Amino acid sequence: MTDERLPQSPEAFRAYVRAWMAEHYAQFQRDWPGRIDPVSLPYRRAWEDTLCRHGWSGLGWPREYGGKALSLSHQAIYLEELARSGAPLGVNLIGHGIFAPTLLHFGSAAQKARYLPGILRNEAIWCQGYSEPGAGSDLAAVTSRARKTQDGYVLDGHKIWTSFANLADYCFALVRTDPHAQRHRGLSFLLVDMHQPGVRVEPIRQLTGEAEFCEVFFEQVKVPSDCLLGQEGDGWSMAMAAASFERGTYFIPRLVQFERELARVRALIDSVAHGLTPIALQSYRQRWAALFADSMVLQLKSRRALLAAMNGEPPGPEGSSTKVHWSEAHQRMLDLALELLGLNLCVPAMQMQAEVAFFAHASLWSRAETILAGTSEIQRNIVGEKILGLAKG
Ligand SMILES: Cc1cc2nc3c(=O)[nH]c(=O)nc-3n(C[C@H](O)[C@H](O)[C@H](O)COP(=O)(O)OP(=O)(O)OC[C@H]3O[C@@H](n4cnc5c(N)ncnc54)[C@H](O)[C@@H]3O)c2cc1C
Structure with a gap:
């Protein structure tokens, strides 16, 4: 190309x-x-x-x-x-989708020249070191500490749920540089080389059996001063900006996948139909139809977000509603698929095996979808407060 x-x-x-x-x-x-x-x-x-x-x-x-x-x-x-x-x-979704636009926006000319080529060629994999055992939904509680030295920082801390850290060459980490400043103000963004001494990565096995995310330990890690992104103390606003860069496009592949899986669930219903009572068949079809409506509405929401981003509008709270809707509808769809497969009615063995393997994996993975990038409870808080105008809980 x-x-x-x-x-x-x-x-x-x-x-x-x-x-x-x-x-x-x-x-x-x-x-x-x-x-x-x-x-x-x-x-x-x-x-x-x-x-x-x-x-x-x-x-x-x-x-x-x-x-x-x-x-x-x-x-x-x-x-x-x-x-x-x-x-x-x-596997470099974070490098391409989140870090590169953040670097283009906030990085110095030297930082762009240093890091962008590796992402472009996919030679440098990036991970995002935000969450800690005591700081997930409440991200401003980050305690990983970067102490200033003459030529940079010495970093000590413990990150968790860091996707792809076991493959990553670099981590953009949200760390505390000023323990005395107000919570949000004492944070900075450091670009940490994952191959240097003092960085330890421990993969965490997920429900699916794979280990896509990890614990990351920083023990006396030396980070040169030219690896500070933006200004010291600006980490919080940069983290918020970083979260908005994928706005408009984040759900696109996920909704196409939703549509493709829904077609497979439809085929499953058809394949078991003749073994079902009319009432049972109707009930499955109704559940499928409700999911089809979810798919249509989600696509409209995604298009609206894309249009807003194209018009340069600032990110709004609507993304939270889409996140809850997509992740929970996806779990409902996968529950339906597993129920149909559990009926074990006359589906040819080979096809059955492939569908069971696919949907069992997708269903187990989908448990993470209502947690990652902000849990359903947190998204509902945002919808309640910012869209519905309810009192802060
Ligand atoms: C697959 C996956 C990949 C991830 N990848 C990364 C990554 O690459 N980098 C990274 O930094 N993080 C990553 N995360 C972490 C993710 O961002 C956090 O799991 C998420 O923000 C929730 O934080 P927590 O796990 O600490 O839960 P907590 O914040 O401890 O929440 C525990 C429970 O309490 C509820 N809760 C908390 N506060 C409130 C409140 N105010 N109101 C109502 N309910 C509340 C939550 O909804 C949740 O049910 C990943 C997570 C998953 C599942």
Whole structure:
């Protein structure tokens, strides 16, 4: 893929991306030496490397940093078509989706020159070190402490639930540089090299059996002063800004996946229909229809967020409503799928095995979806206070 060949009109761009993905993802699968396992980290990383090697990275970045300067609507089309191809999400989601735009916004020229090329080529994997055992929903309670020295900081602390830390080359960590300042004010953003002495990563096994997130221990880690992003004490506002950079596009791949899974659940209902009583069949169909309505409404919400971002509007609390809706509807859909598979009615054994493996994994993973990036309770607080105007709880 080269810039010159990228069509400009949205329709032609969509057709181009769709054809490219169909051809190259099929080729990638044919060339993959092992078992095709779209949830495995090596598989996901290799596919992400392939995308970056072919220039599908830095799509929204300015050209001076090797980006493609594509509009937000073109980026949205790319994400839709990537998800529609059935290809998995990568492992450097945080590097591409959160850290790079934060760096472009707040980084010095030297920091951009140093870190952006590695992300563009997918050679540097980034993780996000915010949460700690005592600071999750209440993020401002972060206690990891960076003490100032002559040429930088010495960092001590304990992060937890750090996605992809076991693969990461760098971590952008929210740490306390001033223990005497008001909670939000004493925080700063440090860019920590994960391969240096004093950094210890302990993977945490999840319900699915995989270990995608980790505990990270910082013990007397030396962080040079040029690894401070922005100004000391500005960590909180940068963390808030970082959270808004994916606004408008975050749900796109997840909603395409929702739609694809819903079609598979529909096929499951059809495959067991003749073994069910009419009442049972109707009840399954009604649950499916309600999920179809969820899918439509979520797509409208996602489009509205995209339009708002394209118009340059500041992020609003509506994203919280979409997060709760998507994560909880997804769990309802996966519960329905498992119930249908549990009926064990006349589905051919091979197909059954593949569907059980897929939906069991998706269902176990979906438990995390109502927790990560802000729990359902926290999102409901935001909706209650900021949209419904209810009193602070
Ligand atoms: C798969 C996954 C990946 C993650 N990846 C990362 C990552 O890469 N980097 C990172 O920094 N973090 C990551 N996290 C951590 C995530 O951000 C936190 O789990 C989340 O913010 C909740 O914090 P906590 O786990 O400390 O729960 P707590 O904040 O301790 O909450 C415990 C319970 O109390 C409820 N609760 C807390 N406060 C309130 C309140 N005010 N009102 C009502 N209920 C409340 C919560 O809803 C929850 O049910 C990840 C989490 C998951 C599950």
